[in-house]
Amino acid sequence: MTAKPDNxxxxxxxxxxxxxxxxxxxxxxxxxxQRHMQAVDKAGRALYARFDDPRETPRRDTSTAEHLEQYWRFIPDARTQRLAIVVGMSQMYWINDRASVDRTISEWIDDAYQSKGVRAFGLAAPNLDNEEALFYLLATTVAPETHPYAMVYGVCFDKFRNTDIRPTLQSFLLRRPDLLRDWKRIAERYSGRYPQAAEKMLGTLRDIEAARNKVAEQSLESRLRDRLxxxxxxxxxxxxxxxKLLQILFDLRNFVFNIKASTKRPIIGARYDLNRQFLEMLADEARARNVKLLPYIIPLNTLAETPYVTSEYEGFKAWYAEFTKARGLRFVNFENLVPAAEWGLSSGEPDFKHFSGAGHKRTAAAVGEAFAADLLEGMQGAAP
Amino acid sequence: MIFTTYTYALFLASVFVVHWLAPARTRSWVLILASYGFYATWDWRYLALLLGVSLFNWTYARFVLARSDDAPVWPGIAVNLSALGYFKYTNFFVQTAGSLVHAAGGSWHPRIFDITLPLGVSFFTFQGVAYLIDVASGEAPFQSLRNFMLYKAFWPQLIAGPIIRPAEIREQIEGTRSLCYEDVSEGTRRILRGAFKKIVLADSLAPQVDLAFLANGTPHALDTIAGTIGFGLQIYFDFSAYSDFAIGSARLFGFRFPENFDWPYQARSPQDFWNRWHMTLSRWIRDYVFTPLSFATRAHPQWRPFWLIVAMGLCGLWHGAQWTFVLWGVWHGIFLAAQQTALKPLFSSTTRVAVVAGWLITMVVVFAGWLLFRAPSLAVATGHLKALFTLAGGRRPALVRENSVLIIAGIAILSVGAALTHSRIAALFKPVLESARTRTWLRPAFYACMLAAVIVLDQEAKAFVYFQF
Known part of the structure; x- marks a missing residue:
């Protein structure tokens, strides 16, 4: 009888x-x-960053929006010289087969125009969507020292699939009450003309507000997590x-569904429309703020198969041409600008969107040439 | 305070220690204070509502009992329902009235009131109604206010059930509870299972489902199918996880709550589904809505199917102040009625073909219902149904990505497989599962792996789906 409980x-x-x-x-x-993953990550970063000269003042946000605050102070003072911000997605900063002499598009533009009295600063982030491009316009224009004269924007068709302001940019917004007020004012101003985009902006504000409340609520939770x-x-x-688990899932997905970089990805109607509204709002607001918007369709690797559905991409270009015409913007299409030799490989296939250092230099030269008249307008001795 | 947070773990551990160290006579007060503290972490302003509803029901039940001349119970029910009506349905009725006026050619644009829904109000209202009806029908009431306050406010069931009837818990509350190894062991295991279901399964499905039902999204047949199946799984894992947390947490303090789920996707008929899904709510609807209505018209049995539909429509309305929820309830009501009439031969047959057909029909009914349940509006639901019946879109989903399809398909296959085979597997491996070696080696190792999975996949505590109801 006693053996059972003991057992x-x-x-x-x-x-x-x-x-x-x-x-x-x-x-x-x-x-x-974790130690292994961190070592691999560190080695990868070191390999890429070995070409950056730590003594040089940053001429772009090399954190690609992860630590924008740290780079904000390096934006050249717009009160003493003309400032052009160069905004876009990963093509703006990623260099395939990087060599020590290579620079990014924004740095090449800065090199070319510095002597002419125009400074360029790169503000690029992976998968940047048009709401985020608007964010950069509003964030830079709230203060005179960062108020740009021009905004060069590399428009990328597949980024019209993306929505939302990434959390790091939301945190940036959260820390600037003047920018938050401006954001709200713009959303209200355009609620009639661009209702979906304006509603999305207000939604972003609500997200930020919720995040602010959450931070307060979660202080105990985060302390507990940190302790544990x-x-x-x-x-x-x-x-x-x-x-790592998500990466494994991603690889498994690619294997199961035979997905490659070139697999066709149709546009998402609602997101595409939303991004179009944001681009239109960006153009209107840039004009209202006396900023020259200089957009261009980004170069693509003509030898690589793109994931675009041809008819959709053609439709986008037709719409884009109309959009630039209606707003008196220059229609600049660099789609076929960069030759095959200046691209690289991605997952064993020709990279359709990221090029080598030569591609950056070529694109920067083309941007400089296409928009020279705008960048140098009214400057003494300027030769467009 | 969400169950899946470290804050809750700390809260639970602290109350556990204080409760069991406290003298037996003060333990209920410890739990009451902890419960009110738990509720205050959501919104302290509604503490008065919880306290007020508790005091009212306790007093009114005593009033009903004290009057020997059949004191009416309906005023008490009306008071309970009025709180629910005000907080949950004011805007719904105002908006519906506005739409009717608009449809009739009028131009009345009613003002939308800024009313915040107190957490758990739907659940503690139903509990209050059940208590008054049960007492009026002869059930013994709680004698002490302290015990009744604990019954009303005990935090594991306060926000989203299970909806416990007084008779199920009165003895446990009034009796002396003692700390025992089995309760603690089963309670922690149940909480861990809940955490696994919520964090690893439900929260993995949530973003994929949200994509499929994106506002302003263009409905696409494959998105709709993936999203609907995903949501059916998400809501099951989410809500049954909540019940696991509730049952497990209560068990740590010596309480045994009724079960709320019993493999619902194994159901072979609509009625079987409702006997396995949110069992305490189905029981409530049956006992306090359907049965009284049927009894009132017992001379006309042909009315039974109609009352079934009415009861389920009200069940839908209880879930949310939106016509999609009402339709969801009516949809289930129609099939419950059909099971008793037109489809009776199929669902009562025991042949293998009939059983498989019954299961398939039930799953189609249930998952089609989830589409109505998840869609944010009738227009969105209609859009998805249209896409489904016209097979809109191409061969690849537009919104739901292939990784989402993998997650949904993987979890669906595992869930359906488990639902269909668990009893057979349990019977087949009974000697192994119950062996000392399994209990001392395999099971603890398995739970350690589960805990690791919960920690790794936990990104941020997400509220339970049923919190909104």
Whole structure:
């Protein structure tokens, strides 16, 4: 009669020991996995960044919107010289097969125009959508020292699939009450003309407000997480491990569905329309703020198969031509600008959107030439 | 305070220690204080509502009992429902009236009131109504206000059920509870299972489903199919996870709550589904809405199917002040009625073909219902149904990405597989599953892996779907 509880107690104690043992083992594994992932990541960054001269003042946001605040102070003072911000997606900063002499588009433009009294500063981020482009316009124009004379914008068709302001830019907005007010004012001003875009902007404000409240609510939660992360490696490594899991899922998806960089991806109607409205709003607001908007259709690798559905891309270009005409903007299409030799490889296939250093130099030269009249307008001795 | 946060873990652990260290006579007060504290973390302004509703129901039940001349119970029910009506349905009725006036050619644009829905009001209202009806029907009431306050406010069931009837818990509240290894072990295991279902399964599905039902999205047949299946799985894992947390948390304090789910996607008929899905709500609707209506017209049994539809329509309205929810309820009501009439031969047959056909029909009915349930408006639901029946779009989904399809398909296959085979597997491997080796080695190792998965996949605590109801 007494043997049974003793036995079950023994089983329970043994079970608890096994549970703790396995959990400890998983923590040890998580610790080493995280260390390995961080080492690989660090090596990758070092390999790419070895060409950046740490003594040189940054001429672009090299954090690609991750730490915009740190780079904001490097924007050349717009009160003493003309400033052109160069905005766009990853093509603006990624250099395939990078060499030490290579520069990005914005840096080449800055090199070419500095002596003529115009400074260029790069503000690019991966998968940048048109709401984020509008964000850069509003963020720079709220203060005279960053108020640009011109905004060069590389328009990319497939980014019309993306929506939302990324969290790092939301945090930037959150820290600037004047910018927040401006954001709201613009949303209200355009609610009649661009209702979906204006509603989206107000939605962004609501998200930011919710995030602000959450920060306050979650202070205890984050403190607890931090404390646990200090004690348990698996809690500390959870973001890295989660990212790795998503990467595995992504690779599995590509394998199962035979998805490649060139697999056709149809546009998403509602998002496409929203981005069109944002581009129109960007043009209207740039004019209202006395900023010259200098947009161009980005170069694509003509030898690589793009994921675009041809009819949709043609439709986009036709709309874009109408849009530039209606707003008195220059229609600049660099689609076929960069020759095949100046691109690189992506996942073993020709990269359709990112080029080598030569491609950056060529695009910057073409931008400089196409918009010279705008950039140098009214300057003494300027030769367009 | 969401169940899946570290804050809740700390709260639970603290209350556990204080509760079991406190003298037995003060333990209920510990739980009441903790419950009110838990509710205050959502919105302290509604503490008065919770307290007021508790005091009213306790007093009114005593009033009903004290009067021997059949004191009416309906005023008490009306008071409970009026709170629910005000907070949840004011804008719904105002907007519906505005639409009717507009349809009739008028131009009345009613003002939308700024009313915040207090968390859990739908649940504690139903609990209050059930208490008054049960007491009026002869059930023994709570004698002490303290015990009744605990019954009303006990936090594991306060926000989203299970909807517990007084008879199910009165003895547990009034009796002396003691700390035992089995309760603690089962309680923590249940909480861990809930965390796994919520964080690993439901929260992985949520963003994929949200994409399919994106506002202003262009409906596409494959998106609709993937999104609807995904939502059916998401809401099951989400809500059953909540119930696991509730049942597990209560168990740590010696309470045994009724189960709320029993493999609903294994159901072989609409009625079977409602016997397995949100069981405490189905029971409530059956006992307090359908049965009284049927009883009132017992001389006319042909009215039964109609009352089924009415009861389920009200069940839909309880879920949300929106016509999509009402339609969802009516949709289920129609098939419950059909099961008792036109489809009776199919659902009562036990042949293998009939059983498979019954399961398939039930799943189509249930998942089609989820489309109505998830769509933010009737227009969006109609758009999705149109896309579905016209097979709009190409061979690849437009909004739902292929990784989402993989996640949804993977979880769907595992869930359906588990639903259909779990009892057979349990029977087949019974000796292995119950062996000492499994209990001391495999099971703890499995739970350690589950905990690791929960930690790794936990990005940010997301509210449970049923919190909005």
């Amino acid at each position: 079950s107690d023994k089983l329970a104690h043994r079970g608890a020991i096994v549970f703790l043992g396995v959990f400890t083992l998983l923590n040890v594994l998580a610790f080493f996995a 992360a200090a004690a348990l490696p698996i809690v500390a490594a959870r973001r890295d491990l989660n990212g």
